[in-house]
Amino acid sequence: MLYSIQALRGFGAVAVVIFHALTLYPELNFRAGAAGVDIFFVISGIVMALSIKENAKPGIFLLRRVIRVVPLYWVMTGLAILNVYIFYPGASVGSDAVVRSMLFLKPANGSMPLLYPGWSLNYEMLFYVVLALFISFRRYCLPFVALVFIFLGSLSEIGHFHEFYFVKYYLLEFSLGILIGSLFKRNIKIERGVGILFLIFSFALFALHNYFKSEGFIAWGVPSILLVLGCYSFENKAIFRNKIVQMMGDASYSIYLVHPFVIWAFERNYSGSIVVLFFGIFLSIFFGVICFRWIEQPMLNCMLGFVRVKTKIQVT
Known part of the structure; x- marks a missing residue:
C-alpha cells in the first residue's frame, strides 16, 4: 500500500464534501x-496498475471490483429513494x-443519479468493465486500455463527440493514472525537490482555476496528477502514515456516499451561515467514518x- 495515495483518497473525499456543502x-x-x-x-488508474497481475482472470477481477463498490452504493441509493418519499x-x-x-x-435527460455522487461511479464501472474485457491481453492489457482511454478522452472536446455521456476527459485521468501506477510498480522514485515543484505548481493551478471557476482536464486533471506525484515523493513522511490520515483514506468511500x-x-x-457550513462538513465526515x-x-x-470460500480470492 502507498500511504500517500491512501491519504489522498481522504483528502479528495473531504474536498468534494466542502464543494457540495x-x-x-x-x-x-x-x-x-x-x-x-x-x-x-x-x-x-494507479491502484489498478499496481494490483492487476498478469495471470488475472476477467471474472474474478470484475467480481472483486463489484464487491468493493456496488453493495454500499446500492444501500445508499436505497436510502436516497427513501429520503425522497419521506x-x-x-x-x-x-x-x-x-x-x-x-x-x-447514463441518467435520463442529462440528470444525475438518484444519489448524485453516483455519476463518478458510472465512469469507475466503465473503467473496470473495459479492463476486464482486455485483461486477457496479459502484460499488454494496461498499456492498451490506457491508449484506448487517451484516444476516447481526447475526443471529448471535439464537436459531436462531446454529446456522448461516457466520452469525457475523465478517461484521460484514468489512463494517466495507469501510466503513473506502472512507474510506481517499478519502484521509480521522485526526488523531494522535484516533488516540491510538483506540489507548488499543483496548488498554483488549483488556486488559479478556482478563481476563474474553470472546467476540464487542464483545470483539474493536470493539477491532480501533479498533486499525486508530489505527495508520492514524500511517501515515507510521518504525516502520510498518521493513523487519522490513514483512517480518513479508509473511510473515503463512505464519506463520499454519506455526505449528501x-x-x-x-x-x-x-x-446562509458559515457556522452551518463548517458544522455540515464536520458531520459529513463524522457520519462517513x-x-x-x-x-x-462489516458488509465488505x-x-x-463468502467469496473467499467459493473462489479463494482476496479483495482489496
Missing part, C-alpha cells in the same frame, strides 16, 4: 473542491431512474468471507 453558504468559492473526483480517477411526498421516483442509478447507466444526506438535511432546515466502521467494513468483510 457550499450550497449552505454560497458566498465562498471553492470550485477546486470538485477536483476531488479527478484525484479519485487518477488514483483509480421529505418530498409530492415527488416520485420512476423505475427508469432507479434502474439507471443501480446499473451505472447530511447536506440535504441542512438544506431543508438551515442555510461511522458508516465505514459499522456498515461498509461478510461478503469477502
